[in-house]
Amino acid sequence: MALIVQKYGGTSVKDSERIKAVAQRIIKTKEKGNQMVVVVSAPAGMTDDLIRLAHEICDTPPAREMDMLLATGEQRSIALLAMALCAQGHSAISFTGPQAGILTTKTHTKARILNIDPDRIKTELEKGNIVIVAGFQGATEDDAITTLDRGGSDTSAVAIAAGIKADVCEIYTDVDGVYTADPRIVKNPKKLDTISHDEMLEMASSGAKVLHSRAVEFAKKYDVPLYVLSSFNENPGTLVTKEVESMEDVVIRGVTHDKNQAKITIFGVPDKPGTAFKIFNKIGEAEINVDMIVQSIGKDDKATISFTVSKTDLRQALEIVKEVGKELGSSEVLADEKVAKVSIVGVGMRSHSGVAARMFQSLARENINIQMISTSEIKLSCIIDENDVERAVQAIHDEFNLSE
Amino acid sequence: MALIVQKYGGTSVKDSERIKAVAQRIIKTKEKGNQMVVVVSAPAGMTDDLIRLAHEICDTPPAREMDMLLATGEQRSIALLAMALCAQGHSAISFTGPQAGILTTKTHTKARILNIDPDRIKTELEKGNIVIVAGFQGATEDDAITTLDRGGSDTSAVAIAAGIKADVCEIYTDVDGVYTADPRIVKNPKKLDTISHDEMLEMASSGAKVLHSRAVEFAKKYDVPLYVLSSFNENPGTLVTKEVESMEDVVIRGVTHDKNQAKITIFGVPDKPGTAFKIFNKIGEAEINVDMIVQSIGKDDKATISFTVSKTDLRQALEIVKEVGKELGSSEVLADEKVAKVSIVGVGMRSHSGVAARMFQSLARENINIQMISTSEIKLSCIIDENDVERAVQAIHDEFNLSE
Numbered sequence: 158m159a160l161i162v163q164k165y166g167g168t169s170v171k172d173s174e175r176i177k178a179v180a181q182r183i184i185k186t187k188e189k190g191n192q193m194v195v196v197v198s199a200p201a202g203m204t205d206d207l208i209r210l211a212h213e214i215c216d217t218p219p220a221r222e223m224d225m226l227l228a229t230g231e232q233r234s235i236a237l238l239a240m241a242l243c244a245q246g247h248s249a250i251s252f253t254g255p256q257a258g259i260l261t262t263k264t265h266t267k268a269r270i271l272n273i274d275p276d277r278i279k280t281e282l283e284k285g286n287i288v289i290v291a292g293f294q295g296a297t298e299d300d301a302i303t304t305l306d307r308g309g310s311d312t313s314a315v316a317i318a319a320g321i322k323a324d325v326c327e328i329y330t331d332v333d334g335v336y337t338a339d340p341r342i343v344k345n346p347k348k349l350d351t352i353s354h355d356e357m358l359e360m361a362s363s364g365a366k367v368l369h370s371r372a373v374e375f376a377k378k379y380d381v382p383l384y385v386l387s388s389f390n391e392n393p394g395t396l397v398t399k400e401v402e403s404m405e406d407v408v409i410r411g412v413t414h415d416k417n418q419a420k421i422t423i424f425g426v427p428d429k430p431g432t433a434f435k436i437f438n439k440i441g442e443a444e445i446n447v448d449m450i451v452q453s454i455g456k457d458d459k460a461t462i463s464f465t466v467s468k469t470d471l472r473q474a475l476e477i478v479k480e481v482g483k484e485l486g487s488s489e490v491l492a493d494e495k496v497a498k499v500s501i502v503g504v505g506m507r508s509h510s511g512v513a514a515r516m517f518q519s520l521a522r523e524n525i526n527i528q529m530i531s532t533s534e535i536k537l538s539c540i541i542d543e544n545d546v547e548r549a550v551q552a553i554h555d556e557f558n559l560s561e
Numbered sequence: 562m563a564l565i566v567q568k569y570g571g572t573s574v575k576d577s578e579r580i581k582a583v584a585q586r587i588i589k590t591k592e593k594g595n596q597m598v599v600v601v602s603a604p605a606g607m608t609d610d611l612i613r614l615a616h617e618i619c620d621t622p623p624a625r626e627m628d629m630l631l632a633t634g635e636q637r638s639i640a641l642l643a644m645a646l647c648a649q650g651h652s653a654i655s656f657t658g659p660q661a662g663i664l665t666t667k668t669h670t671k672a673r674i675l676n677i678d679p680d681r682i683k684t685e686l687e688k689g690n691i692v693i694v695a696g697f698q699g700a701t702e703d704d705a706i707t708t709l710d711r712g713g714s715d716t717s718a719v720a721i722a723a724g725i726k727a728d729v730c731e732i733y734t735d736v737d738g739v740y741t742a743d744p745r746i747v748k749n750p751k752k753l754d755t756i757s758h759d760e761m762l763e764m765a766s767s768g769a770k771v772l773h774s775r776a777v778e779f780a781k782k783y784d785v786p787l788y789v790l791s792s793f794n795e796n797p798g799t800l801v802t803k804e805v806e807s808m809e810d811v812v813i814r815g816v817t818h819d820k821n822q823a824k825i826t827i828f829g830v831p832d833k834p835g836t837a838f839k840i841f842n843k844i845g846e847a848e849i850n851v852d853m854i855v856q857s858i859g860k861d862d863k864a865t866i867s868f869t870v871s872k873t874d875l876r877q878a879l880e881i882v883k884e885v886g887k888e889l890g891s892s893e894v895l896a897d898e899k900v901a902k903v904s905i906v907g908v909g910m911r912s913h914s915g916v917a918a919r920m921f922q923s924l925a926r927e928n929i930n931i932q933m934i935s936t937s938e939i940k941l942s943c944i945i946d947e948n949d950v951e952r953a954v955q956a957i958h959d960e961f962n963l964s965e
Contacts, residue, residue, distance in 0.1 A: 173614070173617040173618050176618060177618065207637075210577070210641065211640075211641065211644055213577040214577050214580060214581065214641055214644045214645045214648060215644040215645065215647060215648035216648065218644045218647070218648075219643065219644065219647050221654070222640045222641075222643045222644050222647070222653075222655055223640070223644075225636060225639065225640035225643070225655050225657075226636075226637060226640035226641065226644075228636070229633035229636045229637050229640075232629060232630075232632070232633045232636070233611075233630060233633050235629065236615075236626045236627070236629035236630035236633075237614065237615065237618055237626075237630065239623065239626040239629070240615055240618045240619040240622045240623065240626050240627075240630075241618045241619065243619060243622070243623050243626070244618060244619035244620065244622075249626075250625070251626055251629050253629075253706075256704060300660060302657075
């Protein structure tokens with residue numbers, strides 16, 4: 158008997174038929190003698206519908222009230238899923254995030270999980286109930302309803318798994334695992350049997366949408382074995398796990414891409430301490446996340462700074478940079494939203510030399526220009542023209558023989 | 562400065578435009594210097610939609626999960642209304658029933674309010690916030706979400722008004738007060754300026770849908786002045802209040818009718834102690850509410866018992882009665898669902914004689930046959946053919962000169 162946490166996303170609970178199918182899947186695992194906690198998202202599309210509704214009423218809805226509104230989506234899912242299980246003769250009980258003991262920070266709409274009080278879930282498990290928990294939500298210590306960052310249901314599931322010391326956390330999604338590259342772009346991607354937490358983190362942050370970064374961080378921190386599986390078939394998924402030595406034998410684990418990138422370049426700023434701080438402090442205050450930053454020195458003690466933000470943040474970031482640019486005596490500020498990022502990820506990069514050169518070479522062969530480069534210990538990213546993305550990913554995938 | 566509780570029903574919050582209009586109404590009262598608590602229902606139609614959805618998934622959904630599901634309706638309304646108030650520059654904060662401190666019994670889908678903890682609402686009022694509370698819901702002492710009987714948002718509003726010692730509770734609805742009879746049936750009804758709690762209770766229980774009985778009970782018990790007003794115009798409404806002596810000057814306050822009635826008659830049962838108990842005990846166990854009961858003695862120590870239930874309960878009640886009838890040696894069981902109830906209500910009935918005779922006479926003049934009669938201190942009800950209802954109500958309304 159194992160204690161299993163399963164998480165199902167919005168497409169898995171989008172209508173009555175899907176909910177009944179999920180119930181059957183849960184029962185199959187339960188009947189093997191396992192204890193089950195199931196975390197679910199809002200029905201697909203509902204969160205977007207509610208956001209639209211809110212904006213019909215208020216241009217900038219208060220974040221607290223947005224959370225009150227959005228939390229109804231998952232609450233609908235948990236009630237319906239519990240009903241579907243009962244209809245098939247199994248006793249189930251649903252809990253909202255607050256009821257499940259999920260304590261979060263007070264940052265509405267972007268709350269972070271602080272702690273899980275597992276008592277209520279455990280009590281129901283001991284009674285033999287299947288426990289259904291609303292993902293994506295929790296409560297502050299003052300009992301205000303909060304929602305996590307989008308995709309936060311993954312994080313809820315892993316945090317609960319950690320809190321109740323589950324044997325495994327299974328994330329059911331519409332893909333059946335983590336691939337060496339996006340199957341919609343690359344002809345011959347390969348599904349990975351295992352991937353390390355760090356690799357998964359870099360994959361997630363560089364564009365692979367299969368798992369939410371914070372969920373992987375939790376899994377790493379609390380050492381929760383994490384499976385990514387399809388909710389539509391029985392294929393074995395990908396296990397996200399602790400790094401083991403043999404993982405370094407593989408040069409790179411995968412190629413990712415992210416088209417939601419825009420580049421801002423500020424020319425002719427003083428090449429002296431404090432310049433970067435002035436720019437990025439203002440950007441940070443506006444709660445805009447900056448991804449890559451590259452600084453290069455020009456002539457006459459002037460520097461050029463380029464950085465990327467998400468396309469949705471471009472307009473606001475540009476306004477800020479133009480203003481700061483004036484103060485700094487910048488000669489020019491340029492923006493380009495026709496860019497994208499391609500990255501390679503793998504713990505093998507630590508021990509294999511020449512990885513960067515091979516990536517650059519494969520891009521050069523395709524006559525693709527590299528606009529910015531950024532590296533981490535196990536990742537290498539390049540900003541390129543967004544029209545070149547598909548060719549770039551395929552070329553790199555081929556170069557490293559990832560189909561094998 | 563007054564402390565005012567307002568309650569808006571589902572039609573008042575059914576879409577963005579209506580919600581904005583309600584927000585303006587609230588602001589108008591707030592700007593006169595009042596403190597405001599606003600109780601809202603789910604958007605019109607949403608509760609029915611959710612019930613339909615639940616039945617797609619489960620024939621008999623567990624009541625606890627039904628409450629989890631239904632509670633999302635009001636939660637949507639409170640969030641959107643708080644947003645609409647913020648959009649117009651007013652600070653508002655929403656609370657679900659559980660957050661607002663509404664403690665209920667554990668009878669899911671039909672819970673009763675036990676207590677209100679007013680602290681959280683009061684704290685927000687002191688900060689100058691408009692407090693928006695989800696009607697129709699609360700929590701058990703074990704922190705499970707419950708919903709009240711349908712129409713329970715009225716009860717939530719009055720209970721909160723009692724809990725925070727509000728100066729007045731205003732129920733906004735789609736009619737602009739309590740009338741001497743249903744304006745859709747009677748040509749010349751009169752809106753009542755005031756009505757006593759007891760009269761309102763009898764009106765509500767005999768078919769006037771304007772206020773939920775339990776809300777009136779609360780208002781009576783805690784002496785909360787209760788106004789019924791239209792949310793679509795500025796007309797003065799009806800004040801439901803303590804009985805004062807002058808109310809007895811009026812012979813009757815109003816005429817009500819209820820078409821949701823069905824009659825069951827069981828012939829030839831033993832005219833001895835325990836017979837009625839045997840029948841109504843079984844009916845009660847099936848949670849079927851019986852309205853009127855009339856027993857008459859036939860010959861040979863046999864009795865005939867007639868009673869009414871709601872049309873929706875007829876089939877089930879009939880099955881039970883046929884079974885009990887066999888045990889009791891009944892000669893025949895008949896059912897009639899083509900019946901309706903007309904009632905007159907008024908504290909004046911206590912001091913005016915001949916009221917019943919005048920009612921019977923007005924029906925006789927219209928050649929309407931009376932099938933059953935039931936009386937209380939301030940009410941008199943007759944079961945008649947449902948096709949006669951409109952003529953009956955108009956005739957009685959005329960007889961007592963209620964248009965004046």
